[in-house]
Amino acid sequence: DTEVTQTPKHLVMGMTNKKSLKCEQHMGHRAMYWYKQKAKKPPELMFVYSYEKLSINESVPSRFSPECPNSSLLNLHLHALQPEDSALYLCASSPAGQRPNTEAFFGQGTRLTVV
């Protein structure tokens, strides 16, 4: 199984809502990532988890809260988002927690619209 599964595929939420994005992989990868991608732009790194611990936070606003409950799951909790947070949110995983010497596997993304 070489898949990274993200749910939901689409999400529309109001600015006062609380929602969560979920990501799951069963490849035994110990590094997991959240990226945000706006239309016609490259993916921007948000968070990196290494061995279930948050190792990189790219100065992401606190309205985005990541969680890694175990080595297969990665969540992104959303609260009080703004319309400008509307984007494609991509989860990825890779085999190594140290030195990214291998490819990353990406999920299909969650297309988020904040209204």
Place this chain on the structure above:
Amino acid sequence: SQQGEEDPQALSIQEGENATMNCSYKTSINNLQWYRQNSGRGLVHLILIRSNEREKHSGRLRVTLDTSKKSSSLLITASRAADTASYFCATAYTHGSGNTGKLIFGQGTTLQVKP
């Protein structure tokens, strides 16, 4: 910024022609990777070239890396309409003490292959 810069931003060719995309980056890297993205969905890994390699082939793909110029190129030979997609280079860095890696994407090239 550690992000790679790519050119051209957009490329339109006829089926059967070759497509060349270039990527430049700013700091030392562990490796450089190329990804493909269809219609704003998940990214698919194409090829990885390590910092001590100069050229790599995979099927119709040829990647070169010049660490002295901090640049890479992706050549797709004998292009097909199905190659129409966005292509991103991604540079892999070791973060902090070396226990975590970052994968940072370039701006991307949108390739259109006309039948």
